[in-house]
Amino acid sequence: MAKKINLSKELILSEYSKFILTEGGKPSSIYLFCKGLKIEENEFYQFFTSFEQIEETVFTSFFENTVKLLNSSEEYATYDAKTQLLSFYFTYFEQMTANRSFVIHLLHEDKNQLKNLKKLSSLRILFKDFVDSLEIEPLKIPQETIEKIQQKSISELAWVQFLMTFKFWIDDTSSSFEKTDIFIEKSVHASFDLMDMTPLKNIIDFGKFLWKEKVKM
Structure with a gap:
């Protein structure tokens, strides 16, 4: 038997x-x-x-393994939001590279690209929740509705950035996919620089001060 x-x-x-x-x-x-x-x-x-559910699970499984690996590091908890996001990217794409032939097949299986992208729908939810958990601070605007829109926009923009990185990795022909590593580092740094609105915030605060002083005068 x-x-x-x-x-x-x-x-x-x-x-x-x-x-x-x-x-x-x-x-x-x-x-x-x-x-x-x-x-x-x-x-x-x-x-x-179904087989479609298996294929969707492939990408969420990479996510779960990535988060597990990150949380097993004591240093990870001490990182700021940008470094945690960078760590996520590098760890996730290491797993993707280890399974590259399979991943490429799944994302090129159907001529209809929307059907291929549907395989990432569950990953999208997990990724956006992960970005939200980083509590990335946008420019503080004292209006509750705008704050909610801003926070929602951060995770949506992060997902778009993730898809861009995905596409770059698929097309990358450099040795050990070193150009993807560079893309990840530069794109994450650039996105955080765009969200660093401290100079603009200072200008707004200065404008408020001048306005108040003008009213007093």
């Missing part, structure tokens, strides 16, 4: 990746995929309901 495998989400992800890379495409059915694993189809459904 064949030994029963210890089925898990990670094992299914691994076997699905192997199938894609060796066969050049996804299995024709869940039944045949399960047959290859020597498991019953209902066992598969305990973890996933």
Whole structure:
């Protein structure tokens, strides 16, 4: 009697990746995929309901592993928001590079790019929550509605930046993808420089002071 495998989400992800890379495409059915694993189809459904769900989970799994690695470092908690975001990027794309052939296949599988990007929809939610947790401070404007819009815009802009980095990494042909590392560092630094509104805030404060003094006079 064949030994029963210890089925898990990670094992299914691994076997699905192997199938894609060796066969050049996804299995024709869940039944045949399960047959290859020597498991019953209902066992598969305990973890996933479709191949599309597996593919979406690939990117969230990278996210979960990244956060776990970051939180295992005592130094990470002492970093400022910019350094924490940089650490996230470098760690996430290290995992992507380790699985590059599989990732490239998933994101080029369909001619309709919107369908390919849909595989990142769950990652988008997790990433935006992560950015929100960094509590990046925009220019303080004393109006509650504007503050909420600003905070929401930060995570949305961060997601756009993440997608730009994703595209750069896909197209990167440099040795060890060193240009992607440079892109990450420069783009994150640039985005934080744009949000550093201290000089403008000082000008606004000075303007308020002059206005008050003018009214008094």
